[in-house]
Every structure is written in structure tokens, then in C-alpha cells.
Amino acid sequence: MSIPGMDQLSQRDQMQVVQALNEMQMQDMMNMYNTLVERCFNECVTSFRTKGLEGHEEQCVTRCVQKFMSFSQRVSLRFQEKQQQMQLQKPA
Amino acid sequence: MAALAAGQAGLGQPQASPADMMVAELKGVSDIMARMQLSCYSKCIANVKEEKLSVGEMSCVDRCVNKFMDVHQKVGVELQNSMAQQPPAAE
Numbered sequence: 001m002s003i004p005g006m007d008q009l010s011q012r013d014q015m016q017v018v019q020a021l022n023e024m025q026m027q028d029m030m031n032m033y034n035t036l037v038e039r040c041f042n043e044c045v046t047s048f049r050t051k052g053l054e055g056h057e058e059q060c061v062t063r064c065v066q067k068f069m070s071f072s073q074r075v076s077l078r079f080q081e082k083q084q085q086m087q088l089q090k091p092a
Numbered sequence: 093m094a095a096l097a098a099g100q101a102g103l104g105q106p107q108a109s110p111a112d113m114m115v116a117e118l119k120g121v122s123d124i125m126a127r128m129q130l131s132c133y134s135k136c137i138a139n140v141k142e143e144k145l146s147v148g149e150m151s152c153v154d155r156c157v158n159k160f161m162d163v164h165q166k167v168g169v170e171l172q173n174s175m176a177q178q179p180p181a182a183e
Contacts, residue, residue, distance in 0.1 A: 005114065013111035020115040028122055035130070043140055063143040070145050071137060071153060075129055078157040086165065 032072075040064035124164065132156035 003021075006014060044060035045053070053061070108116070136152035137145075145153070 003114070003118070009110050009114065013109065013114075016111040017114050017118070020111075021118060024119060024122055028126065031126060039133070040140075060140060064140040066143045067137065067140050067145065068133070071133060071149075072129060074145065074150065074153050075132060075157055076125070078154055079125065079128065079161070082158055082161045086161065 036065065036068055039068070128157060128160045131160060 003017070006017065009017065040061050043064055044057050132153055136149050136156055
């Protein structure tokens with residue numbers, strides 16, 4: 001894994017960081033899942049004429065998830081680029 | 093981000109371990125990411141009628157991330173300035 005400054009830590013500290021990182025990733029994943037459910041539910045389910053999801057609602061949810069994934073990828077990519085750029089600008 | 097955290101660790105508390113510092117920073121980054129996604133999604137994505145991001149949405153997202161990070165940096169600077177001007181009242 002490539003966390004900047006990681007190699008300067010002791011073995012024990014590195015393990016601690018990695019463990020925390022794993023927990024955070026799990027947490028982030030659950031958070032993202034739940035936010036996405038909320039978002040796509042609000043966007044796609046607007047009527048309660050039937051008990052189950054209607055065809056168009058189901059398609060909407062598929063689009064919603066797809067769209068969020070491309071959105072999310074784009075945000076991380078641009079975020080990384082921006083961070084690198086800001087690191088370079090920072091006077092040492 | 094790191095500088096701010098380092099500044100706070102110096103305020104009388106026992107020195108945080110390097111691992112704690114790094115974890116705190118990672119948490120900060122992941123928090124920022126989550127918040128940025130919330131903000132930029134609601135500002136840039138109007139609906140999901142189309143599965144793919146439109147050209148307009150893409151450039152909106154690019155600008156949104158850029159501006160969000162600019163604000164992040166600016167707020168950090170402003171905070172440090174105002175904290176330097178009036179240090180918290182010592183108790």
C-alpha cells in the first residue's frame with residue numbers, strides 16, 4: 001500500500017495504521033451504501049401504487065447506481081490530481 | 093491538513109504517536125471525500141434519467157472538486173490566521 005510517509009513508521013505503527021485503514025474502508029463502504037440507497041430511493045421511488053418495485057423504478061435504480069459509480073470514480077480521480085497539485089505548490 | 097493537526101497536538105496534550113497522527117489524517121481525507129461527494133453530487137447531478145454522466149455534469153464535477161479543495165485550503169489558512177491573532181483564552 002502506498003501511503004506517503006508510511007515507510008518512516010515503525011513496524012508496530014504501520015500495523016496500527018493499516019488496521020485503522022481497513023476499519024475505515026469498511027465504514028466508508030457501509031456509509032456509501034446507505035447514502036446511495038437513500039439517494040436512489042428518493043430519486044426513483046415516487047409512488048406507492050404497488051408493493052414491489054415497478055419496472056421503470058428498477059431501471060431507474062440501475063441507472064442511479066451506475067451513474068453514482070462513474071461520478072464517484074471521477075471525483076476520486078480529480079481529488080487525487082488536485083492533491084498532487086497542491087503538494088507541489090506547497091513551499092517545502 | 094497535517095500542519096493543523098500538528099498544531100493542535102502541541103497544545104498541552106501528551107504527544108500523539110506517529111501512527112495516531114497518520115490515522116487522524118487518513119480519517120480527515122476520507123471525511124472530506126464523503127462530504128465532497130455529497131456536495132458535488134447535489135450540485136452537479138440533477139437526475140438519473142441517463143445512466144452516463146453528461147458532458148456538462150462531468151465538467152461540473154471537475155470544477156466542483158477543484159473548488160471544494162480550494163475552499164478547504166482557504167478555510168485552513170483563515171482558521172490558522174484567526175487562531176494566531178486571538179489564541180484561545182487560557183484557563
